[in-house]
Every structure is written in C-alpha cells, then in structure tokens.
Amino acid sequence: MSNPDGQKSGGDRDWSVVVEDGIAKSNEPVSSAVAEPAATTRRHEPHEPPRQPLPEKLYKPREPVHNKRVRGPFRTFKWLVMLVTLGIYYVTPWIRWDRGPYAPDQAVLVDMANRRFYMFGIEIWPHEFYFVAGLLIMAGIGLFLVTSAVGRAWCGYACPQTVWTDLFQHVDRLIDGDRNARIRLDRAPWTWGKVFRRGFKWTIYALIGLVTGGAWILYFADAPTLFRDFFAGEAAPVAYITVAVLTLTTVTLGGFMREQVCIYMCPWPRIQTAMLDEKSLIVTYKDWRGEPRGSVKKAKKEPEKFGDCIDCTQCVQVCPTGIDIREGPQVGCITCALCIDACDKVMADIGRPRGLIDYATLEDCEREANGAEPRSPWRTLLRPRTIAYFLIWGSIGLAMLFALGVRSHTDLTVSPDRNPPFMLMSDGSVRNSFTLKLRNMESRPRDMEISIEGLPGAVMWSDTINRRDAAATQVVTVPADQTRAVRAYVMVPEGTETRDFTFRITSQDEQGETDAVKTRFSAPGDS
Amino acid sequence: MANEGPNKRVDQPTGTEFVGHEWDGIEELDTPMPRWWVWTFYLTIIFALGYMIAYPAWPMFEKATEGVLGWSSRGQLAEDIDAADQARVSVREALARIPIERLPDDSALMQQAVAGGAAAFRVNCVQCHGSGAAGSQELGYPNLNDDDWLWGGDLRAIEYTLVHGIRQAGDDQTRASQMPPFEGAFDSNQMDALVSHVLSLSGKGQSTPLGAQTFSDNCAACHGSSGEGNRELGAPRLNDAIWLRGSSREAITRQILNPRMGMMPKWEGRLDPVTIKMLAAYVHSLGGGEDFLEVAEDPEAEVDEQP
Numbered sequence: 023m024s025n026p027d028g029q030k031s032g033g034d035r036d037w038s039v040v041v042e043d044g045i046a047k048s049n050e051p052v053s054s055a056v057a058e059p060a061a062t063t064r065r066h067e068p069h070e071p072p073r074q075p076l077p078e079k080l081y082k083p084r085e086p087v088h089n090k091r092v093r094g095p096f097r098t099f100k101w102l103v104m105l106v107t108l109g110i111y112y113v114t115p116w117i118r119w120d121r122g123p124y125a126p127d128q129a130v131l132v133d134m135a136n137r138r139f140y141m142f143g144i145e146i147w148p149h150e151f152y153f154v155a156g157l158l159i160m161a162g163i164g165l166f167l168v169t170s171a172v173g174r175a176w177c178g179y180a181c182p183q184t185v186w187t188d189l190f191q192h193v194d195r196l197i198d199g200d201r202n203a204r205i206r207l208d209r210a211p212w213t214w215g216k217v218f219r220r221g222f223k224w225t226i227y228a229l230i231g232l233v234t235g236g237a238w239i240l241y242f243a244d245a246p247t248l249f250r251d252f253f254a255g256e257a258a259p260v261a262y263i264t265v266a267v268l269t270l271t272t273v274t275l276g277g278f279m280r281e282q283v284c285i286y287m288c289p290w291p292r293i294q295t296a297m298l299d300e301k302s303l304i305v306t307y308k309d310w311r312g313e314p315r316g317s318v319k320k321a322k323k324e325p326e327k328f329g330d331c332i333d334c335t336q337c338v339q340v341c342p343t344g345i346d347i348r349e350g351p352q353v354g355c356i357t358c359a360l361c362i363d364a365c366d367k368v369m370a371d372i373g374r375p376r377g378l379i380d381y382a383t384l385e386d387c388e389r390e391a392n393g394a395e396p397r398s399p400w401r402t403l404l405r406p407r408t409i410a411y412f413l414i415w416g417s418i419g420l421a422m423l424f425a426l427g428v429r430s431h432t433d434l435t436v437s438p439d440r441n442p443p444f445m446l447m448s449d450g451s452v453r454n455s456f457t458l459k460l461r462n463m464e465s466r467p468r469d470m471e472i473s474i475e476g477l478p479g480a481v482m483w484s485d486t487i488n489r490r491d492a493a494a495t496q497v498v499t500v501p502a503d504q505t506r507a508v509r510a511y512v513m514v515p516e517g518t519e520t521r522d523f524t525f526r527i528t529s530q531d532e533q534g535e536t537d538a539v540k541t542r543f544s545a546p547g548d549s
Numbered sequence: 550m551a552n553e554g555p556n557k558r559v560d561q562p563t564g565t566e567f568v569g570h571e572w573d574g575i576e577e578l579d580t581p582m583p584r585w586w587v588w589t590f591y592l593t594i595i596f597a598l599g600y601m602i603a604y605p606a607w608p609m610f611e612k613a614t615e616g617v618l619g620w621s622s623r624g625q626l627a628e629d630i631d632a633a634d635q636a637r638v639s640v641r642e643a644l645a646r647i648p649i650e651r652l653p654d655d656s657a658l659m660q661q662a663v664a665g666g667a668a669a670f671r672v673n674c675v676q677c678h679g680s681g682a683a684g685s686q687e688l689g690y691p692n693l694n695d696d697d698w699l700w701g702g703d704l705r706a707i708e709y710t711l712v713h714g715i716r717q718a719g720d721d722q723t724r725a726s727q728m729p730p731f732e733g734a735f736d737s738n739q740m741d742a743l744v745s746h747v748l749s750l751s752g753k754g755q756s757t758p759l760g761a762q763t764f765s766d767n768c769a770a771c772h773g774s775s776g777e778g779n780r781e782l783g784a785p786r787l788n789d790a791i792w793l794r795g796s797s798r799e800a801i802t803r804q805i806l807n808p809r810m811g812m813m814p815k816w817e818g819r820l821d822p823v824t825i826k827m828l829a830a831y832v833h834s835l836g837g838g839e840d841f842l843e844v845a846e847d848p849e850a851e852v853d854e855q856p
Contacts, residue, residue: 080581080582080587081581081582081583081584081586081587082581082582082583082584083583083584084583084584084585279585282583282585286583286586349562349563350562439681441679441680441681441683442681442683442692442694445683445692445694445695445836445837446695446790446791447695447696447697447790447791447837448695448696448697448786448789448790448791449789449790450751450752450789450790453694453695453836455836485834486656488840489836489838490840511836516790
C-alpha cells in the first residue's frame with residue numbers, strides 16, 4: 023500500500039496510493055492565505071522533511087488538539103445529537119412510571135437488589151435475561167447496519183467518548199477562547215492568571231464528570247431518594263465509589279485523553295474500519311480535484327496548474343482528533359465531518375464548488391477519480407447488505423416484541439424431592455414431596471390455586487397449610503412481584519403405582535392465568 | 550532499530566520510518582509510543598511494589614510475608630463468620646424467647662428456625678437418620694418423614710426427645726422403655742400364631758384365637774389390645790403400615806424373641822437450646838409433624854392450637 027520509491031503509480035492505481043502520491047509529489051513550500059501561523063508548527067507538513075526523524079526516541083508526548091470552531095450543517099447535526107444523547111442520559115432516571123403500590127415508580131430502573139429491570143411498561147426478571155441478550159444482539163447488528171450504510175457514524179456522532187469530548191472541547195472554547203488563544207495560553211508561562219484559568223476550567227471538567235457519574239447511579243435506585251441521600255451523606259458507599267470512579271474517568275478520558283482514547287485505547291475503530299466495504303460512506307479528501315495544492319494567489323495566477331485545495335489547513339484545524347484527512351483514510355478519523363463543514367466554507371469563499379472533502383464511498387472515489395460525476399451519498403443506504411442487516415435486526419426486534427406480548431405473568435417450576443423418593447405413611451398411603459416455585463410477575467399479590475391432574479385420590483397440603491386441611495387443591499398467596507417457594511406434600515391412597523401427573527396453577531383473578539408442569543409420583547416397589 | 554543502514558526507508562505521508570516487516574503489502578511503521586502509556590506502565594510497577602509491601606506476597610519457608618496491612622484470607626474469613634453470626638443474633642434471641650408451642654404462629658420465625666434446623670441436622674443428625682431423614686430399617690434408625698412417632702410427634706415431644714435422648718444412661722428424664730425378650734417363652738405354635746396375629750393387626754394375614762390370646766396375655770399391656778401402641782411407654786404402634794425393624798415374619802419373630810432397642814443421644818449440653826429448638830422445628834416440618842393434641846391448661850394456649 024505504501025509507495026517506497028516515491029514514484030507515481032500507474033493509471034489503474036489503488037485509491038489509497040493516490041492520496042499518498044498526491045502529497046508526495048507536491049514539494050513546494052506553503053504560503054497560505056487563510057492558514058494561521060500556529061498551524062504549520064503543530065502539524066506535519068507533507069512538503070517538509072519527515073516530522074519524526076528520531077527513531078531513537080521511543081516515546082512521544084501527546085500533541086494537544088486545539089480544534090477550531092466551525093459552523094455548518096454537520097456541526098449543527100452534531101449539536102443536535104449531543105443534545106439528544108445527553109438529554110436522554112441525564113433526564114431518563116427522573117421519569118416516573120406508576121406501577122402501583124408494590125413496585126418502584128421509576129420508568130427506567132435497574133434494581134440489582136431485587137433483581138428486576140424496569141423499562142417503562144416492561145419488567146424483566148432474571149430468568150428473562152434473553153430479552154437483554156436480544157437487545158445486545160440488536161445493538162450489535164444495528165452497529166453492522168449503521169456501519170455498512172453510513173460508515174462510522176457511531177464514532178463520529180453517538181459514541182459517548184465523542185459526545186463528552188465535544189462537550190469538554192466546548193468548555194475549552196468558552197473559557198480559554200478559540201484555537202489560537204488556546205495555543206497561546208498553552209505555551210504561556212504559568213502566571214497566576216493562567217493558574218486561575220486552568221483551575222476554573224478543571225473545576226468545570228470535574229463538575230461535568232460529577233454530573234455524569236451522578237446520573238449513572240440514578241439508574242440503579244429511586245432517583246429522588248438517592249439524590250437526597252447522596253447529598254445528605256446517607257447513600258450507600260457503592261454510590262459514592264461509583265460516582266468518584268465515573269467522575270475520574272469522565273474527566274480523564276473526555277478532558278485529557280480525548281483522541282488518544284480513539285486512537286490507542288478503543289477497539290471499535292479497528293472493528294468498524296474492518297466492517298466497512300467499498301460501498302460504505304467515509305469522509306474523504308478528493309485529491310484528484312484538490313491536488314496539486316497552491317495558495318489562492320498562485321491558483322489565480324495559473325489556474326490550470328493547481329487544484330482546488332489552497333492548503334489553508336482548515337480541515338486539520340477543526341478536526342477533533344487532530345488528523346489530516348488529506349493523508350487518506352485513517353484510524354484516527356471518526357467521520358464526524360467537521361472538516362467537510364470547514365472546507366465547504368472555504369470553497370464557497372474562493373468560489374469553488376463544495377465537496378472537496380465529502381462523504382463518499384471508496385467506489386465513488388474511484389469513479390470520480392476517473393472523471394464521473396459525484397453521486398448522492400443517500401444511494402448507499404439501500405443495497406443488499408444493508409437490507410439484509412435491517413431484516414435480521416427487524417426480525418429479532420419483532421420476535422422480542424411478540425415474546426413480550428404473549429409472555430405469561432405466572433410461572434410454575436416443580437422439583438420433586440428425591441431424598442427419600444417416597445414416604446410410606448402409617449395408614450399405608452404414600453406421600454411424595456415437591457418443591458413448587460410459583461412466580462407472580464404482577465405488581466400486586468395474587469392468589470393461586472394449585473391443583474393436581476392425573477393422580478386419582480390425591481390430596482395435598484403445603485408447609486404453610488395444616489396437614490389436617492389436606493385437600494385436592496390448595497390456594498396460596500404469592501406476594502407482588504415475587505417467586506414463592508412452596509413445599510407441597512402429595513398423598514395418595516394405598517395401592518397407587520408410580521405414574522406421571524401434572525401440577526397446575528391458576529391465578530384466582532379475572533386473568534385466570536395458568537401454567538402446568540408434568541412430573542412424576544413415585545411409589546414403593548417401582549422406583 | 551531494525552531499519553538501519555542503506556535500507557532505511559521513510560513513509561512519505563507520515564514521515565515515520567518503517568520497521569521493515571511486511572504482511573501482504575502492509576508495512577509496519579516505527580511509530581513512537583505515547584508517553585502516557587509509558588507512565589501508565591511505570592505506575593503499574595509502583596502499584597505492584599506497593600501491593601507486595603501492603604499485602605502477603607512473598608512465599609517464605611513457613612508462610613508468606615505478612616504485609617504491613619496485616620490482611621489475610623483466614624482473618625477475612627473469621628471476620629465474615631463473625632459478621633454472619635452477628636446478623637443471626639436477633640433471630641436466635643427471638644427463638645430463645647418464644648415457647649416452642651407458639652413457634653408455628655410466627656411463620657417468619659418458623660421458617661428461619663426450619664432453615665437453621667436443616668443446617669444443624671446436616672451436621673449432627675445425618676450420621677444415623679440419613680441426609681433425607683429417612684432413617685434406616687436395617688439399623689433401626691427411625692424415619693423422621695413419616696407420621697409414626699414412638700414418643701409423640703408434636704414440637705414439644707420432638708424437642709424433649711432431642712434434649713434428653715432415648716435410653717440415655719445418666720439422665721433420669723430420658724425417654725426409656727424396655728421390651729422384654731421372650732426367648733423360650735413360647736413354643737413354636739404359639740410363636741407362629743403370635744406373629745400372624747401381629748401381622749393381622751395391620752391387615753396382613755389371618756389371626757387365630759391362639760395368636761390373639763398370646764398377644765393379649767403378653768403384649769397388650771404395652772402395645773394395646775388392638776396394637777395401637779403407647780406413647781407414654783414408647784411402645785410402638787403395631788396396627789399401622791410402618792415397621793421400624795421390618796415387617797417380614799423373620800424380622801417380627803426376631804424382635805419378639807430378642808428385641809433390639811435403639812438409643813438416641815441426649816443433645817442437652819452438646820447443642821444450645823436454640824439449636825435444639827430449630828432442630829425440632831425442622832424435624833416437625835418434614836411432613837409428619839403432629840399438632841398439639843392435648844388441651845393445654847392455659848386457655849390462651851388453647852385458642853392458639855386451633856388456627
């Protein structure tokens with residue numbers, strides 16, 4: 023993929039080589055009309071000798087990314103995504119949902135102590151963990167779907183690291199000013215003014231981190247109660263520890279690590295870039311249109327000699343991960359498209375068509391490099407691969423909805439006691455004992471009738487009902503939202519042989535929900 | 550580096566040297582590591598050193614170094630056990646206070662007693678009565694699941710048996726009874742008729758006048774005229790389906806001629822009263838436990854008996 027000789031490749035060239043070629047062959051010094059002076063020192067300039075000529079230096083400090091403010095449709099969309107995602111994250115725990123007197127009134131609640139997961143009208147029990155597994159599978163396939171259709175949209179817009187980094191970068195901008203001011207301040211000596219500014223900024227960082235961690239714990243307990251307890255110092259230690267850890271990680275990852283997380287720590291870029299194909303959208307610099315680069319002045323003088331790129335480095339200055347998209351597709355590119363906004367504005371200023379940097383597929387790149395007209399990126403949405411992912415994703419979703427719709431709020435499990443398998447009573451009758459687990463998934467206590475089918479003459483009693491009250495059926499009350507274990511003693515008259523029979527429970531309410539379990543009655547002589 | 554001398558090549562766009570490895574045309578760049586990564590690595594080393602000082606780490610001849618914090622897994626276990634015991638104190642106190650007659654009224658406490666009794670049973674009782682409390686007919690250990698009780702099956706009677714044992718020397722309150730050996734007392738006709746009569750009491754086989762006569766002369770005093778047994782004396786009921794030592798003619802004959810009688814250790818002094826109470830509750834809960842039948846003198850208690 024590299025071009026060791028520094029020579030141009032032939033006509034049928036690999037697209038990635040094209041980019042490198044384009045940069046390699048333009049060796050004129052830069053003089054940009056728009057570029058800011060700091061930019062040239064911060065970024066590697068392809069025309070100059072390699073910026074890292076030191077193989078003896080094994081480690082290098084992080085180069086801070088001071089991305090410039092930008093306006094444009096993608097930036098607006100990014101604001102919108104930030105608003106929605108952070109809004110959902112911070113507001114959700116406060117939404118109430120009336121579930122009656124026996125269940126919590128929080129719309130979304132992960133109740134670890136009672137092992138329940140509440141999500142609006144849905145209540146998940148531990149034995150229904152397949153719903154969570156289904157959600158995870160849907161999330162996985164959803165990622166395939168989105169990646170195959172619109173590339174690394176997750177990285178660029180929805181990833182928490184991206185959202186929070188964006189937020190922190192905005193805090194930088196509000197407190198320290200835009201790019202140039204921030205670079206100046208970074209280089210300035212530590213005066214009291216700088217100490218105060220940094221202290222103030224890091225305090226804001228810490229507050230954001232605190233709110234982030236604070237919102238997280240509200241998902242695990244009743245939000246208003248926990249909120250009050252937290253500040254009264256009465257919350258559980260685990261709450262304080264969680265908030266402390268999340269505050270620390272939020273500030274570290276969003277405030278200081280930033281693009282280092284995307285480039286060095288996160289596995290997703292590797293996975294997502296591997297999931298792309300030549301029909302997936304990526305952010306791309308159209309070097310066949312932009313190269314060779316030249317300043318506005320030069321380009322005006324000799325328009326036929328230069329491409330559209332005036333080497334203003336705006337695309338580099340606005341990038342939140344500090345990469346140069348003109349070097350070709352790379353793992354550091356999160357496809358947030360801020361460079362598109364920046365470049366489009368420059369193109370408008372110098373009177374060129376937009377889209378020198380644009381969302382395009384590798385296929386489109388090849389076509390356009392060979393002279394074809396640009397095609398609409400929306401076209402990439404509908405193709406067999408995306409449709410297949412969508413069908414799989416949708417059918418899992420429908421299957422889960424169906425399962426949620428038909429699931430019973432009553433459940434019975436039966437385990438026969440095998441030690442001893444049967445018991446001879448003094449009158450010659452035979453008794454077996456069973457452990458029944460009656461599950462009531464409604465938020466109110468319910469009476470359930472236990473009956474026996476297929477065992478003539480059988481009577482039973484449970485550990486709570488007196489043996490003198492032995493009868494063919496028993497009614498037990500199962501508390502709201504709980505599983506009740508009942509030890510049931512079933513007694514049959516002398517002469518009954520080992521045989522299969524069925525326990526049935528029926529809820530004694532208007533629903534009349536029922537569940538039956540087949541089991542075996544053991545008798546002497548047959549076991 | 551691996552890429553020195555005349556072969557040294559530089560990747561044009563990034564200006565980074567190649568390492569010199571190539572896989573299917575993809576080459577590795579000699580990119581320097583981020584400095585924070587190195588610092589993180591140093592921090593893990595510092596953490597490891599601190600950990601080795603703070604916690605047991607280095608194996609010595611006798612045992613590992615102790616660590617300045619003095620933590621040990623054994624000490625942790627002891628703490629956990631203490632904490633668990635502390636958590637049970639309130640239940641044990643409530644159990645110590647409540648008379649065993651009232652225990653069934655407090656269903657929550659009863660459940661805790663049964664659970665505690667089950668644990669104590671596994672430690673102290675399974676050696677004879679078996680893990681399922683089914684006993685052993687071969688060895689004469691009673692089955693505790695059924696409803697046949699030699700000395701009574703209500704909570705009080707069970708607790709009494711646990712406290713004083715059965716045929717325990719040195720305890721004048723122990724349950725004691727003696728079935729006399731009838732070796733040489735009957736001729737073979739009488740013996741045969743007696744066994745038939747005993748079997749007929751529970752509906753097996755035919756009784757004869759000789760058998761009935763022999764029974765009423767020798768056995769009815771303790772076992773009752775129809776074999777209903779006598780709990781005061783611990784005389785087994787003979788007219789039911791349950792046989793402690795077997796229902797074959799040979800087993801019955803052997804038991805008449807040379808009776809074997811079991812022994813149950815007294816648990817007073819070996820187990821605390823609360824544990825004994827819990828054991829009684831557990832045994833009672835096995836499915837054959839009886840209600841208090843006789844009317845108590847206390848009129849309030851009488852009300853409690855009829856839920």
